[in-house]
Amino acid sequence: MAKIEGFRIRNFRALKDVTIGKLWSLQQAQQLTPLTAVIGKNGSGKSTLFDAFGFLSDCLKSGVEEACDLRGRGGFDRIRSQGQDGPIEFEVYYREQGNARPITYELSIGLDPSGRPHVQKERLRQRRRGQNHGRPFFFLVLNEGKGVVWKGETEGSQIHEDKVQLDLFKLIESIRKEETRETELVELEDNRKLGIATLGSLKQHPRISAFRQFIEGWYLSYFTPDAARSLPLAGPQKHLNIHGDNLSNVVQFMEREHPKRFKSILDRIAQKIPGMNKIDTAKTPDGRLLLRFNDRGFTDPFYSQQMSDGTLKVFAYLLLLEDPFPPPFLCIEEPENGLYHKLLESLADEFRSHATGKKGGSQVFITTHQPYFVDAMEPEEVWVLEKGEDGFSSIRHASDEQIVKNMVAEGLPLGSLWYSDYLDAR
Ligand SMILES: Nc1ncnc2c1ncn2[C@@H]1O[C@H](COP(=O)(O)OP(=O)(O)OP(=O)(O)O)[C@@H](O)[C@H]1O
Ligand SMILES: [Mg+2]
Structure with missing residues (x-):
């Protein structure tokens, strides 16, 4: 079964920049365990983290504008981290099955000139078979609803994100010349809808379909x-x-x-x-x-x-x-x-x-x-959220503290260590 190995959230309420688990750019980190618990004091961001998943799933089902208003979220301005002007961003690092190559999904949601929430960026990437390091290959690049998608199970392009950002159309031209059979130019009619929602319903994009179904299946x-x-x-x-x-x-x-x-x-x-x-x-x-x-x-x-x-x-x-x-x-x-x-x-x-x-x-x-x-x-299964001086939350892995690991190994239950403040930041 598909599994999230890690994810990153930016500018979502108290989660200005929080990463949990492993990302393609954070390969040394430990992937999420099958059972994960997040603990923290009142106001540390637990419900926010839970709702970040809900928000992403609502974005897929209802589009980003509606998702900002659903479940009492109160609109984009309420959910973007206070004082920040960047987009709300998510990165999900996931694997379709145990031995599949991991896929990275990135999504940025911002306001258009008329103040309406829309999808600024959407990316999907995956390493090629046998590629153990280096940049994964893009197989979906969308800027403001326009971009390129690579068909099938294996194709993609290894471009630097900066280049994609600066000049998507040059990229499209170069791709057109090189790999016409595998690529497709796309333009979404409504850029409040996710590209993975639209493209994920097409048979020629099995990886996108699988990812769409994965998020649709979240409970x-x-x-x-x-x-x-x-x-x-x-x-x-x-x-x-x-x-x-x-x-x-x-x-x-x-x-x-x-x-x-x-x-x-x-x-x-x-x-x-x-x-x-x-x-x-x-x-x-x-x-x-x-x-x-x-x-x-x-x-x-x-x-x-x-x-x-x-x-x-x-x-x-x-x-x-x-x-x-x-x-x-x-x-x-x-x-x-x-x-x-x-x-x-x-x-x-x-x-x-x-x-x-x-x-x-x-x-x-x-x-x-x-x-x-x-x-x-177990310490590997637990993450601790903490609200910092600046009002934003940070997260730590309970297993990062050697003393905690040692005490658990000696038979002390993790909850009692939490109760005795061993899991608080030193
Ligand atoms: N747009 C925003 N920018 C920054 N911080 C925000 C924003 N919206 C809400 N917050 C803060 O996020 C904090 C975290 O709230 P959250 O409900 O996630 O905490 P919690 O860990 O679930 O707490 P509890 O244990 O009481 O349920 C709130 O205290 C609030 O101050
Ligand atoms: Mg809560």
């Missing part, structure tokens, strides 16, 4: 227990949606199509939540779906409307992790909210075994406040 959890209490119309659904209001539809699907997996969820939830021994669905006369929870102590079932927030949440996470076709990237903000503290280590272990599983589970990215959750994590 950013906006789960709320109240959404899980809604009464949807009956009908099995394969995947839990981001709010969780089709929880009972997914249960209907799982109990019918994947009874073994569903049984394993029930066994695990019974271990975590005392008394819980059966969960199933029932249909109301008007065709709505009820989610029923059987508690060993009572004869009558409870319905999701009566169930506790934490129970619904744990159940939703387990359903997500048992999805037979999980999303490539799963992002959850503060999964600990509303959960009993002793559940958190086991929840972290569930996330890790899913993320590292042989069946190819999602890469899991989490923000958290909870030392008990962090107790189950």
Whole structure:
């Protein structure tokens, strides 16, 4: 399954320039682990980091102008880092499969002369087979919606970014002469839409399609227990949606199509939540779906409307992790909210075994406040966000501190080290 090895964010709210993991220009850095947690004090930028993924995914689905306004973001001026006049920029370094050559995607979003957000730059690059160092080859170059794309799986051009910036049309001319068969000149009709959205729907651009599908598949959890209490119309659904209001539809699907997996969820939830021994669905006369929870102590079932927030949440996470076709990237903000503290280590272990599983589970990215959750994590899996004197956030890898690594190796849990301030900047 595809995996993000690293990414960089610039001028996105408190994240003026933050890199996590590995980039093509930062090859010595360690790539992101299958399970990653970001910790930090209030106001350090955790939600901002989570929303950076959401924003990128919204840009692909709805275009950059709409994405700036969605989810209460409040428009470009609110989300660009205060006092900065450069574009909002993202760089994603990702690999389609374990042994594929990594691909770099770069996106810059700025304002046009009329003050409307638009895509200034978009780049995709990849090294050639056997090329272990040096600049990767561009296979998509777009400036203000105009540029060049290289077809197929392997083609590209090795140009210096400065040159592309200065004179795209000269580049186009030179490419026209040299490699006409593989290249295509493109001009987007609407430069608020991403080039990867348009070109990624074409068969001749398999690498772009794969990348587009990868981002489209990201699952950013906006789960709320109240959404899980809604009464949807009956009908099995394969995947839990981001709010969780089709929880009972997914249960209907799982109990019918994947009874073994569903049984394993029930066994695990019974271990975590005392008394819980059966969960199933029932249909109301008007065709709505009820989610029923059987508690060993009572004869009558409870319905999701009566169930506790934490129970619904744990159940939703387990359903997500048992999805037979999980999303490539799963992002959850503060999964600990509303959960009993002793559940958190086991929840972290569930996330890790899913993320590292042989069946190819999602890469899991989490923000958290909870030392008990962090107790189950390794230093390589944890990143610490910190707000600096200038108001902007920086990020550190917990494993950068040798003393932290040593103490964890000696058996001290990482969360307790965080609690005792060992993870704070020295
Ligand atoms: N445009 C901007 N430029 C710079 N900083 C900003 C901008 N917009 C918001 N901020 C700052 O970003 C900070 C980080 O907020 P964020 O919500 O990401 O923190 P958090 O780590 O999730 O905190 P909490 O633990 O309380 O949820 C806020 O305190 C705010 O001051
Ligand atoms: Mg937050």
